[in-house]
Amino acid sequence: MRGIAERLIDYETPKKTSAATANTANFQVTERLRPHLATLMGHGGFRALLARALKLAGAEVSWLRAVQVNADGTLEGLAAPHARLTPAEFREGRVVLLAQLLGLLVAFIGPALTSRLVGEIWPQLAADKVDFGNGDKK
Amino acid sequence: MKKSKRTAKVSPSKAGLSRIVLPRLALAKKNASHPAKVRIHQLSTGVRGLDDILGGGIPEFSLNVLAGPPGCGKTTLVHQIAFANATPKKPALYFTVLGEPILKMMRYQQQFSFFDEAKVGKAVRFINLSDVALEKDLAAVLEEIIAQVTAANAGVVVLDSFRTLARKAISDVGEVEVQSFLHRLAQFLTSCEATTFLVGEYVEDEVRDNSLFTMVDGILWLSQVTERNSVVRKLQIMKLRGQATVPGLHTVRITHDGLQVFSRTLGLMGDKPKPARRQRLSTGIPDLDKMLGGGILQGDSVLVAGPSGTGKSALASQFIAEGLRRGEPGIMAIFEERPEGYAQRADSFGLDLKSAENKGTLELLYMRPLDLSVDETMQAILDAIKRVGAKRLVIDSLVGFEMALAPGFRTDFRESLYRMIGALTGAGITILSTVEVEDNFTSLQFSHYAISFLTDDIIRLRYVEIDGQLRKTMVVIKMRGGNHSKDIREYVITAQGVVVIHPRRTDYAELSTGIPHRTGPRKAQENEAAPEPKASK
Numbered sequence: 001m002r003g004i005a006e007r008l009i010d011y012e013t014p015k016k017t018s019a020a021t022a023n024t025a026n027f028q029v030t031e032r033l034r035p036h037l038a039t040l041m042g043h044g045g046f047r048a049l050l051a052r053a054l055k056l057a058g059a060e061v062s063w064l065r066a067v068q069v070n071a072d073g074t075l076e077g078l079a080a081p082h083a084r085l086t087p088a089e090f091r092e093g094r095v096v097l098l099a100q101l102l103g104l105l106v107a108f109i110g111p112a113l114t115s116r117l118v119g120e121i122w123p124q125l126a127a128d129k130v131d132f133g134n135g136d137k138k
Numbered sequence: 139m140k141k142s143k144r145t146a147k148v149s150p151s152k153a154g155l156s157r158i159v160l161p162r163l164a165l166a167k168k169n170a171s172h173p174a175k176v177r178i179h180q181l182s183t184g185v186r187g188l189d190d191i192l193g194g195g196i197p198e199f200s201l202n203v204l205a206g207p208p209g210c211g212k213t214t215l216v217h218q219i220a221f222a223n224a225t226p227k228k229p230a231l232y233f234t235v236l237g238e239p240i241l242k243m244m245r246y247q248q249q250f251s252f253f254d255e256a257k258v259g260k261a262v263r264f265i266n267l268s269d270v271a272l273e274k275d276l277a278a279v280l281e282e283i284i285a286q287v288t289a290a291n292a293g294v295v296v297l298d299s300f301r302t303l304a305r306k307a308i309s310d311v312g313e314v315e316v317q318s319f320l321h322r323l324a325q326f327l328t329s330c331e332a333t334t335f336l337v338g339e340y341v342e343d344e345v346r347d348n349s350l351f352t353m354v355d356g357i358l359w360l361s362q363v364t365e366r367n368s369v370v371r372k373l374q375i376m377k378l379r380g381q382a383t384v385p386g387l388h389t390v391r392i393t394h395d396g397l398q399v400f401s402r403t404l405g406l407m408g409d410k411p412k413p414a415r416r417q418r419l420s421t422g423i424p425d426l427d428k429m430l431g432g433g434i435l436q437g438d439s440v441l442v443a444g445p446s447g448t449g450k451s452a453l454a455s456q457f458i459a460e461g462l463r464r465g466e467p468g469i470m471a472i473f474e475e476r477p478e479g480y481a482q483r484a485d486s487f488g489l490d491l492k493s494a495e496n497k498g499t500l501e502l503l504y505m506r507p508l509d510l511s512v513d514e515t516m517q518a519i520l521d522a523i524k525r526v527g528a529k530r531l532v533i534d535s536l537v538g539f540e541m542a543l544a545p546g547f548r549t550d551f552r553e554s555l556y557r558m559i560g561a562l563t564g565a566g567i568t569i570l571s572t573v574e575v576e577d578n579f580t581s582l583q584f585s586h587y588a589i590s591f592l593t594d595d596i597i598r599l600r601y602v603e604i605d606g607q608l609r610k611t612m613v614v615i616k617m618r619g620g621n622h623s624k625d626i627r628e629y630v631i632t633a634q635g636v637v638v639i640h641p642r643r644t645d646y647a648e649l650s651t652g653i654p655h656r657t658g659p660r661k662a663q664e665n666e667a668a669p670e671p672k673a674s675k
Contacts, residue, residue, distance in 0.1 A: 038266070038269075039264075039265055039266060040240045040241065040264050040265075040266055041239060041240055041241055041266055042239075042266040042268040042269045043269050044268070044269065045239055045240075045241065045266065045268075049241075105241075108241045108242070108244075108245050109241055109244045109245050109248065110245075110248060112248075112255040113244055113248060113255055113258060116255055116256075116258050116259050117258075117259065120259050
């Protein structure tokens with residue numbers, strides 16, 4: 001799932017900037033997923049899913065433990081770590097959180113549907129023949 | 139709508155008009171003075187058996203309630219309908235309101251074969267309205283539905299659970315507001331040519347007091363009927379405007395393919411009378427054929443009744459094997475034994491059922507699962523008959539068949555059996571059913587089911603005590619289609635199966651009681667070889 005997360009982050013990074021040096025305090029991919037998933041699950045449902053992903057990601061990337069999920073599913077508390085961390089360290093948080101979120105989706109609705117949902121937002125993913133695995137959460 | 143069916147246009151000849159002497163000009167004038175009625179197109183539900191019950195399908199642009207308690211298959215049914223009809227141009231919009239979370243619904247529904255992942259997102263779109271319903275009012279919910287349906291040009295709209303939404307709204311703003319919401323929703327959805335399903339966990343008492351049920355065009359009511367330890371799902375079409383539906387409670391089974399509905403009148407449609415001249419079919423037992431006046435009449439239902447161990451299954455296997463030898467494919471519906479054991483036993487009589495199975499001219503249907511309905515059994519048999527082009531059918535046995543039914547169906551067993559036999563023999567299938575009866579040694583029972591009226595022919599097997607041995611006799615008791623032998627004949631079960639031996643016995647009276655008394659001279663015992671090979675050892 002990590003590979004897919006990295007790929008999605010790359011899709012969202014302007015061509016001339018490398019993802020590692022992209023200097024924004026946002027988690028753009030998670031943000032782009034939010035309205036689509038909220039349509040399906042409601043804001044409360046998306047918030048619950050993202051909070052779970054954040055909890056799991058916090059075990060891998062310690063600075064994510066200070067980040068909060070708002071009621072509308074947006075992330076709060078990114079500015080301070082963004083100012084403090086190197087771009088590579090910040091990117092690692094993005095990758096791990098997104099990988100956990102995708103992993104949860106795969107665990108709930110399977111790789112085929114996850115692929116379709118994500119593919120609606122990033123059609124290039126289908127063209128790249130990205131494999132979401134066999135449905136086991138990693 | 140890709141799968142919607144156009145109502146059949148009845149041609150004058152089909153309607154029998156060509157036989158009516160009516161000048162063509164007069165007919166044209168008549169047509170001109172009566173403008174064509176609106177043609178209501180129907181949506182196929184994608185649920186096997188349901189379209190027939192609905193009278194062709196769901197009327198296009200109708201507003202329907204899909205009701206029933208939790209766990210009876212409402213969500214699966216509405217998913218099936220959505221997936222069967224959704225196209226990217228006319229998608230199905232599935233709104234969830236304060237019900238099952240969509241992720242969970244997708245998680246479970248994708249297990250069914252009808253759930254086509256490729257349709258999700260474009261042809262089938264899931265939209266969660268819980269936030270709007272919780273944070274805003276009914277007007278906002280309606281506004282959101284209108285916006286989504288208009289933008290998508292939806293063909294099918296599902297609102298799940300409508301009851302939860304209505305209950306919340308009633309507690310917030312009162313019933314009149316909910317009626318107004320429903321009225322505006324119905325008006326909008328009809329005018330934008332969408333067929334709508336409101337899903338809800340209603341209980342039957344609510345039908346009387348809830349005006350929703352008056353407003354909608356169709357009510358599909360699912361239920362679970364519990365009797366002893368058995369639970370059976372049922373479907374009733376309580377209402378469907380403009381269509382002749384099949385009334386009553388129909389059995390529903392949920393399998394990997396979703397719901398399947400078994401009409402309670404399955405088989406009663408298109409019943410054809412038997413032809414006047416019918417072929418006689420050999421049973422595979424030459425002497426029995428003679429007793430039957432040359433064999434069983436094609437399309438007859440034969441009942442072979444006898445106690446345990448009298449060779450009913452052997453006789454049934456011989457009947458099927460003889461058909462196979464003559465190029466008549468067959469079906470054996472077995473309720474008490476596993477097919478492997480059944481085929482092996484037939485093999486010991488020199489009847490090779492396995493090869494026929496492999497060739498596709500015979501199917502052994504093992505129908506032991508509990509909680510079956512007669513309709514499901516009949517559907518399984520009809521499907522098998524179609525698959526192999528069967529001419530002969532064995533049901534072994536009616537006792538096992540009854541035991542396999544859910545208790546609720548056992549009370550209707552006779553009626554259901556009547557329907558099933560009528561349907562199958564009407565289709566030209568010759569049926570041989572076995573039934574176990576207990577010999578009481580005082581009288582000759584045919585069957586404790588009192589089902590003799592269902593069958594055309596009855597062959598009774600029984601034990602008879604003769605010269606210190608328990609021997610077997612058979613007699614043809616009834617044959618609707620012709621004359622038959624009145625002889626009581628002794629038979630044995632050998633390596634060739636059932637073999638009739640000896641002409642009728644004239645040296646005993648009251649053979650039918652099982653304890654005859656000798657009327658003729660007694661033969662010397664040492665000259666009287668035991669007729670059964672097994673008994674001679």
